[in-house]
Amino acid sequence: MRRLAAACTALFLTALPALAEGTEDQVTSFSLDNGMEVVVIEDHRAPVVVHMVWYRAGSADETPGKSGVAHFLEHLLFKGTDTLAPGEFSQVVAKNGGTDNAFTSTDQTAYYQRVAADRLGLMMKMEADRMVNLRLDEEDILTERDVIIEERNTRVENDPAALMREQLGAALYLNHRYGVPIIGWRDEMETLDLDAAYSYYHRFYAPNNAILVVAGDVTPDEVRRLAEEHYGPVPANPEVGAPRARPQEPRQMAERRLIFKDPRVAQPYVMRRYLAPERDAGAQREAAALTLLEEILGGGQTSVLNRDLQFDRKVSLYTAAFYNGTSYDDTSFGLIVVPAPGVTLDAAEAALDETLAAFLDEGVDPAQLDRIKFQFRADQIYARDDVQGLARRYGGALTSGLTVADVQAWPDILQSVTGDEIVAAARKVFDRNHSVTGYLLPDEAAPAAQEVSQ
Template sequence: MDTQRSGTLLIAWLLPLLALAEPAQPTHQFTLDNGLKVVVREDHRAPVVTSQLWFKVGSADEPPGQSGLSHALEHMLFKGSSKVCAGEAASILENLGASQNAFTDKDVTAYYQTLQPHQLGVAFELMADMMSTARLRAEDFLPERAVIQEERRLRVDDDFNGRAQERLASLAHPASSYGVPIIGWMHDLQRLSAADLRQWYQARYAPGNATLVVVGDVTQNTVKTLAERYFGVLPARPLVESRTPLELAEPGERKIILHQPIAAPRLMMAFNVPSLMTADQRKTVHALRLLNALLAGSNSARLRKRLQFGERVFSATLSDYNALYRGDSLFTLDVEISTQHPISLDDAQTRIWTVLDDIKATPPTRDELERVRTLLIAKQLYDRDAIEQQADRLGSLESIGASWRDLDNEVDELNQVTPEDIQHVAVTYLTRQRLSVAHVLVENRHE
């Protein structure tokens, strides 16, 4: 297939959609007397609403020796509070036909429910009770800790991809707490206690350390009335300041070699780069996002087109850059060596550097930039169709110290990036002094 032609056709197909893009939905914010911030985005296209409660605490905030604390606390909030027994909150929501879940990340812990608008008060009542009167008993934590340890075995210790990513992240953050795994190190999990959880809960689950995001078929007045009824009665508590995880400007080139039971070798490269909150200017972040898409964001992207589909030395090519962190981020490249046209990992790295050096020497063409820009903008517009996606972005922005308004400015800011801006971030950040490398080799069981 002619990937250049297919990319051009895709842009031609998407442009009418971009031109007809809806304006931003009405969005409101207010803060309760106890410090809880509430963001409401109206979306009346379907009779459904999502409620997400975001706490500004994650693995990056945990004291040394207590990794996994935030994730363990997330598990325990479903083990009962003053109004419900263990698992009862989930059962109530499921009986209403609602979907619900929770997650922990480096900077945040979030709980969310999607349900019918007239049921929103039920979600608020359950979450307000869980965030203020969770029992956190030792007899409940001991078996739950075993569940978390088994989760770690399945997702990390016994999963070559999870293990390699964890080791690379640890290597890539020599000065930052972002190198600590969200699920925790196994030896730290073995030492966590219910007393640790209770102390963390009291320190970090204050109303002033949380943001309630509501998106869907609701109005500001309805949400405000319910929020004041269920969350407004919670007492304000002192706040613990969250530090910004900052990385060394040029930590130096680092390398780790892993032997795993995999079918083909993998090369993983991670560059230390700024996030939305640590970049010198916002254009830097959007240029990095576009560079990520230009390298491996589609089948017509440079690394895939040249090394996966052209020279056929890679069987898979991925890149990633997440700007929504309180502290510095990583720009990662991850390739799997083709078993049909095998090359060494050193050779693979040399070929990738050739592609990166091309971008440093010559800016991308206007057509190439417009192709990847259109893809990014289209994804943002498509995400508006899902209220959960909208709430996730709003909650992420608010929780890292940015503003929900940044979501509505994103298209304009992406349109301001030039080919020279992309060349500049490539020259500045894709350097050996910012690089961590993982060589993941096929394990020889006979050694």
């Protein structure tokens, strides 16, 4: 192992010029007169294109009491417009050999198609149409509401771990809408109606609140011409697109603890989330430190948590750390420990806290940090093979308050963060008064599963 590791270090030092080649030169951005932003990512290896429209509108922008309406509306955009019958949008995409889909998150809703590059204009024509010309009736609403309730059943109600995560999220955020599930609370989903859907639509769907991302075998000039033809005529809506002012978190002063029991739980675990800062435009260093911290603590077999808890102390089966800095408001840093047989959740949690304390004390292992940074550099190469992934990276960032310049500065910022900065960011985040800890346990009425945790 020594020999190869030494060889790698040498490579890593000499390889910098090759790896410095990034993805920036593939990317062009501009705006239309109506305020719609456009990002073009070129990849001419194949005559295909990914066409995405992102709205700066997600579940965290919903009106209280209407949880789930952002996602509900996303489904309803596949119903009709003045010129398209219900379902016709996807049918036309399929008839052109393409595929389409959409997704909703806390800060954004996005619609996308993958088609042959010469069909880009048609995709734009239809997407521009449903941006403002949606036509819904009562029947659409009722049937599709049943569908999203079944979707909630599949994603959440049938999975006790998902139910616990939902409770945990609600406890982490005392005031911010990030505490409300994207799919919605079931009781509120059942009341969503035509008014709720239209009201969200008219509030957020307009070109000046949207970002067009086109990736693939296209040139910026071509995209500009087509975008001006199809999206250009859609008027900006001055009511839409003001800076998003959402209720923010108050000072958090007490840690929260939850115990979630369900007879369907076979494997207990403990999960903790701390409130954590996100990437801000022009200020991404702390988020970069936390991104590296996530890898240091939870990235694979050599991570600090696995080293201590799985290999050395043998108290866990798995550990994980998770952090996503691409967020409009305060995000979270999460930790999971799945205990080994015979280890209680109390003991697993205590071991986790000991490991975190020791890490803050000892600091970052420089060799581990070098390996992680090298992997982030290599990711710049691997990412060029996946333009849809790049398109998502830009769309996600631009709907989370970041700019194209921020996205392009990010890789260098990651490389420049020091071990001391990482420990400082960790110290700030790991404050139990800003956290929630959840235990997922089998219900006591189900003795068969108890042996796992005892």
